[in-house]
Amino acid sequence: MSRTHRTRPGLPVREVLRRFWPYAAPRRGWMLVALVLAAVSPALLSVEIWLFKVVVDDVLVPRDFGLFPWVAATYVGLTLVQAACDGADRMLSTWLSQRFVVDLRTALLDHLQRVPLEFLGRHRLGDVMSRVSGDVSAIEAFLVSGTSRAVSSLLQLVFFSVALVLLQPLLALVALVVTPLFWVTSRWFARRLKEISRERQRRSGALSASLEQTLSTLPLVQAYDQGEREVARYAGEAEAKYRAEMASARLRSVYVPTLDLIELAGALVVIGTGAWLLAQDRLSVGGLLAFLTFLSRLYGPARGLGSAVTTAFSAAAGAERVVELLDEPTLPSDRPGAVALAGGAGDLTFESVSYTYPGAAEPAVQDLSFTARPGDVVAVVGASGAGKSTLAGLLMRSLDPDDGSVRMGGHDLRDLTRASVRDAVAVVLQETLLVDGTVRDNIAFGRPHATTAEVEEAARAADAHDFVVAMPQGYDTPVGERGRRLSGGQAQRVAIARALLRDAPVLLLDEPTTGLDALSEQRVAGPLRRLMTGRTTVVVSHSLGAVRHATTILVMDAGRVVERGTHAELLAAGGTYAGLWHAQRAMGTDEEAGAHDGAEVGAA
Numbered sequence: 263m264s265r266t267h268r269t270r271p272g273l274p275v276r277e278v279l280r281r282f283w284p285y286a287a288p289r290r291g292w293m294l295v296a297l298v299l300a301a302v303s304p305a306l307l308s309v310e311i312w313l314f315k316v317v318v319d320d321v322l323v324p325r326d327f328g329l330f331p332w333v334a335a336t337y338v339g340l341t342l343v344q345a346a347c348d349g350a351d352r353m354l355s356t357w358l359s360q361r362f363v364v365d366l367r368t369a370l371l372d373h374l375q376r377v378p379l380e381f382l383g384r385h386r387l388g389d390v391m392s393r394v395s396g397d398v399s400a401i402e403a404f405l406v407s408g409t410s411r412a413v414s415s416l417l418q419l420v421f422f423s424v425a426l427v428l429l430q431p432l433l434a435l436v437a438l439v440v441t442p443l444f445w446v447t448s449r450w451f452a453r454r455l456k457e458i459s460r461e462r463q464r465r466s467g468a469l470s471a472s473l474e475q476t477l478s479t480l481p482l483v484q485a486y487d488q489g490e491r492e493v494a495r496y497a498g499e500a501e502a503k504y505r506a507e508m509a510s511a512r513l514r515s516v517y518v519p520t521l522d523l524i525e526l527a528g529a530l531v532v533i534g535t536g537a538w539l540l541a542q543d544r545l546s547v548g549g550l551l552a553f554l555t556f557l558s559r560l561y562g563p564a565r566g567l568g569s570a571v572t573t574a575f576s577a578a579a580g581a582e583r584v585v586e587l588l589d590e591p592t593l594p595s596d597r598p599g600a601v602a603l604a605g606g607a608g609d610l611t612f613e614s615v616s617y618t619y620p621g622a623a624e625p626a627v628q629d630l631s632f633t634a635r636p637g638d639v640v641a642v643v644g645a646s647g648a649g650k651s652t653l654a655g656l657l658m659r660s661l662d663p664d665d666g667s668v669r670m671g672g673h674d675l676r677d678l679t680r681a682s683v684r685d686a687v688a689v690v691l692q693e694t695l696l697v698d699g700t701v702r703d704n705i706a707f708g709r710p711h712a713t714t715a716e717v718e719e720a721a722r723a724a725d726a727h728d729f730v731v732a733m734p735q736g737y738d739t740p741v742g743e744r745g746r747r748l749s750g751g752q753a754q755r756v757a758i759a760r761a762l763l764r765d766a767p768v769l770l771l772d773e774p775t776t777g778l779d780a781l782s783e784q785r786v787a788g789p790l791r792r793l794m795t796g797r798t799t800v801v802v803s804h805s806l807g808a809v810r811h812a813t814t815i816l817v818m819d820a821g822r823v824v825e826r827g828t829h830a831e832l833l834a835a836g837g838t839y840a841g842l843w844h845a846q847r848a849m850g851t852d853e854e855a856g857a858h859d860g861a862e863v864g865a866a
Contacts, residue, residue, distance in 0.1 A: 275574045278581045281588070282401055285366045289358055293406075296358060299351035300414040304563075306344045308421045311555050313337060315429075318548030359406045366398050370584065376592040378660060380619070388471030393587055396466060397580035404577030415563035422560045429553050430545050436535050437557050440528030447524065451517045458510045460579035465503040467583070472499040532557055591620075593680070594662040602682035603671055608636040608767030608798040610657075614666035617652055626652040627821045630666070632814065636767065639799045641809035643839070644818035650802045652821075654770055657800060659683045670768065687768045688761035690793070694753040696745030701730050702737040704745070704756050708764040716763060724759035724789040726752070758789045769799045806843050815839065 286293065313333055321330050371394065374381075426434035476492045536553060539545040545553075615630040627649040634640045642650050655661040656668050659680045667674045675683055688708070696704045705720055706712045712720075717737065721727040729752055733739040745753040761769065771790070803809050810829040817825040817832070817839045825837050832839035 275578055278401065278404065278574075278578050281585055282366065282405055282581065285369065286358075286362050286406055289361060292354060293358060293409075296351060296354045296410055297413050299347050299354065300410055301417045302347040303344055303351070304414065304418040304421045306340050306347075307418075307559065308425050308556075310337065310340055310344075311552055311559070312425065313340075314555060315546075315548040315552035318551055319546050320548075323547060355407065355410050358410075359402050362406045363398055363402050366401065366584075367394055370394055370398065370587060373588055373590070373592065377590045378593060379655070381590055386468075386471035386475070388469075388474035389467035390587070391474070392463070392467035392470045393580075393583045397463060397583045400463070400577050400580030401584065404574050408574065408577070412567060415567050418563035419560065419567070422556045422563070425556050426553060426560070429549050429556070430536075430539060433532060433535055433539060433545070433553060437528060437532045437553075437560070440524060440531070443524045443528075447517075447520055451513065451520075454513055455510070455517075458506065458513060460582065462503070462506040462510055463580055463583060465499070465506045469496075469499045469503045472496050529554075529557065593660060594676075596679050597676055600677060600679045601673075603673060603678045603686050608686075609669075609671055610634045610768055610798050610800070611669040612653075612656075612666070613669065615656060615663045615668060616665040617656060617661055617663050619652075625664075625821050627656070627818075630821075630823060632816060632823070632826070634798045634800065634814070636796055636798050638814065639794065639801060639809075639812040641801045641803060641812035641815045642818060643803055643806060643809060643815060643842070646804075647820075648818040649821040650818060651772075653818075654772060654800075654802055657768075657770060658687060658689070686766050687770055688764040688766040688793075688797075689770045689772070690754075690757050690761050690790075691772045694745060694750070694757045696741050696748070696753055696756065698741070698743045700735075700738045700740055701733070701756060704741060705737075705759045705763055707760055712763055717759075720759040720763035721756075723762050723792050724755045726755040726759050726789075729755075755789055758793055762789075762793055767797060769794060769797045771799065771801045771803075773803055773805075806839070806846055817842075 313336060317330070317333055321327065321333065374390070423434070423438060426437055472495060476496055532554065536545060536550045540547065540550055611633045612630050616625050616628045618625045630649070630653065632640060642653055644650060652661065656663060659668075659675050659678075662676055667676070669675070670678070670683065670686060697707060701721075702714075702717055705717050705726075709716075714737075718727060721730055721737075730737055730739070739747075741747050741753075741756070745756070748756065771794075801809050801812060806829075809815060813828070814826060815829060815832060816823050817837075819838065825832055825835065825839050827835065833843060
């Protein structure tokens with residue numbers, strides 16, 4: 263089962279506070295200022311309502327206009343002060359909430375940048391995006407905005423309750439009996455909303471993942487005429503999201519009218535009791551009107567506190583999904599005292615390296631040893647699952663060996679900073695990954711501060727300059743998402759130019775010509791040879807014809823090197839490599855490769 267669909271046990275609200283408060287803590291001083299500003303509004307509002315009692319009892323009833331100008335001036339002054347405080351509070355609260363969201367999303371993305379790549383095999387991209395966007399917003403709504411609203415509601419309850427007691431203690435007691443019902447009712451509904459909120463957020467992530475998958479594979483869907491099936495699959499996810507939304511709506515459709523009914527019942531009891539006190543001359547007309555105004559303002563904050571509980575449970579549901587990402591183990595950290603690799607250190611050695619993925623029963627690579635120097639081409643071949651990708655991960659320090667060592671320039675990679683190791687390795691991947699920017703952006707991706715002349719020089723060496731300058735905007739032409747505006751051969755030459763500009767001493771080629779037609783293979787062959795010249799090159803490939811001129815060929819099976827040697831030596835040995843070679847030739851794989859000798863990446 264995918265981890266995307268696995269839910270964690272309920273995350274307590276206190277755990278949400280513990281895990282995410284550090285992202286708000288740096289601005290706790292400003293949060294205190296925001297809470298003070300939030301307290302000003304209910305205080306001023308209480309004074310304004312009390313002035314309403316003065317207007318009725320001391321101006322309207324006795325018909326004495328003398329006091330009115332002073333009351334009016336006080337009203338205007340209070341309104342201006344309240345408007346200024348509310349504006350400042352709104353701006354400060356928005357700043358606090360948005361800074362929290364930015365900081366948490368940035369920290370989450372930084373964490374995801376450091377998790378092993380196999381993480382993406384266990385999570386759907388759309389679901390991860392939903393967690394980074396929607397679930398982070400839910401946490402903010404509780405921890406920052408929700409805290410401010412809850413404190414404001416609590417202060418309003420305090421101010422208005424005190425005012426009610428001062429106006430008429432007996433009537434205040436009757437009114438305040440109703441208030442706890444809001445809290446009890448909200449708690450009861452919130453417990454049921456928590457599970458529904460979790461399901462809504464999970465379904466939202468699944469829906470985003472489904473849409474991302476459909477759109478990212480649109481050429482494949484159209485080619486195989488599977489549009490109806492993809493629409494049906496998306497519709498199924500949309501229906502599940504719809505059902506979750508309707509379950510939430512049904513519960514809320516009962517929740518809100520229930521609170522309305524409690525508020526109405528409280529108001530009717532207060533009006534009846536107030537009328538009786540008015541008849542007994544124990545309450546003035548202005549006092550009753552002010553009391554009812556305070557009461558109408560009291561139930562809103564009571565509802566607000568109940569909503570804070572609901573928001574907290576919704577945040578807990580989102581926090582579970584964000585915590586799951588934050589708890590993903592990251593790549594091995596640099597050792598204390600790790601040093602940067604000196605430039606030009608191209609010697610590469612694997613010494614009895616073994617590595618087992620967490621939870622796996624068998625090692626992915628075992629007792630792997632080889633040495634390569636500048637100018638050498640080490641080809642790693644074998645069936646899927648033989649350990650080729652793990653070898654590449656060890657070279658890039660995406661993994662650290664369980665046993666043995668990987669050495670570069672005489673240094674154990676674990677004694678070097680990961681940044682310097684990766685700076686020493688240029689990579690050309692099987693899947694040509696381009697960012698959604700210009701041609702220039704993609705060539706300079708590994709060296710963002712490269713000059714225009716350096717970018718163009720790398721493009722010329724990669725045989726890309728001519729087709730780039732022929733494009734409408736030259737080097738400033740957008741390549742589209744994932745390079746979709748370029749052909750496969752063009753995209754691969756841009757990737758080669760990117761590696762050339764990197765000018766690293768070690769080169770990793772992961773199936774660099776897979777998926778290209780024969781003509782495109784010929785076009786990239788020259789750039790690949792130039793890229794490999796003078797560098798220590800490791801080529802990972804399924805195609806034996808493409809690597810037959812490598813200085814050393816490693817044949818891997820079940821994580822072990824079962825054969826090693828040159829192409830001629832391995833054929834003469836008549837072992838696994840020879841069997842694979844003859845099998846590929848029988849299938850016609852290498853006749854095509856043989857027809858284009860220049861496309862052999864080992865020919866440097």
